[in-house]
Amino acid sequence: MSRQIINLTVNGDRHEIAVAPNQTLLEVLRDELGLSGTKRGCTSGACGVCTVQQEDGRAVLSCLALAVEWDGRAVTTIEGIAEPGQLHPVQAAFLEYGAVQCGFCTPGLIMTAKALLDTDPTPDEAAINEAMAGAICRCTGHIKVKIAIREAVQQALREREPDAAPT
């Protein structure tokens, strides 16, 4: 099938890419742009390792997004959530609290958690569970993931209101 040129902004950089109708956003990110931080897991919407953020900050599954539908749009991947050499607060918390085992799910979990915090900076337990339900760790390390997310929330609160945040 004939390819089509799309204009896709990835982490602020504009790309002009020729894509086939049956190419997913995941395939374009990994195979065309070499951004392999976004992982290829189930490729059927069941695991969340391919999570990226769309313009409004919401988490979407790149394995179920057609690249042609992303013409003129912008996506944020794990490679773009912090300045080079820096860590995003969620990444820092994952590191600090050992929320990483083999690491395969980590980009998807971090993007999912970041998407949650971008829309709701102070999620309660139920909101964390709901948001994270679609991002699955094959090493089953979900407890530490939750601890890390909770801590990232607390950290952000402490930075915003140094005196008011509970410790």
Added chain:
Amino acid sequence: MQLPSFEYLRPATLREGLDWLSEPGTDTAVVAGGSDLLVNMKLGLVTPKRLVSICDLPGMQDVTEDADGGLRIGAGCKLTDLLQHETVTGNYPALADAIRAVGSQHVRNMGTLGGNLCLPTRCWYTNQSEQWRESRQPCFKTDGELCHVIKSSARCHSLNSSDTAPALIALGASVTLASRDGTRELPVADLYFDDGVDYMTMRPGEILTEIHLPPPTGVSAFIKVAQRNGLDYAAGTIAGWFDGAAARLVLGSIGSHPVSLPKAADLVVAGGLGTKTIDAAADAARADLGEVSNLFSPPGYKRRLARSLVRRVLEQLADLQGGGK
């Protein structure tokens, strides 16, 4: 898994989309959010040669209040967006809870209400990889002549697992179906056949463009039971609605179509939401249910589940009504 090849079409108008959809011999399918269709295409269960994308069509993402107090929802509205509408969450709690029950946050960010209503039926034996399916004989769903679930059956028993369909039926919603010949309005209750292969009453060349909710009356609730709380298909769902004069109870994910429970609902209309009536309605649900298959769970479990779902949803309705008697 990779997608098979296809041609991707983005119509500028509904008319153009309808024209493309009904071009003979083109094997064209409609795609909205894609979160289900693309999975089934990757599995090789459906192999359309062309996809017509309808999400960007004018009006497809609109939510408008009707002059009569009802609500019109464009079929292309993302599920997450609908939960931001006070009118949806405040006036139609059964629909809001059904939407929250769909997939995961990720899936709700991508999937649409129209797409969830058109969700293909699914089965343990067919919704698998091609290699997995090849280890068995083809079944009704894969151009064979048998059903792996009930070997003696003359039809396919795959399940309708739409979470929003039971809620919309309970709420008395209807849909607008557009075709080249015009549009028709159909109650959501009449949108499904009790058949795993031929599961929708939509005709070839039709596009579901809008969902229409009647003005909010009475109380409504939705419950989903699944093995895990997030990102799972239901073992069973129920939606209930009661306004004092009429009631509707609808089970989902139990059969090839959403199953209405008229006997149980009639008992509620006659006797209200007291504990005695709730007991009787829960018992009646087993009779309403008729034959159930052993797909995903044993029939005995499904019957007990149906009974307990009826009880639970009626207790919720009684609470909402303010105690009930």
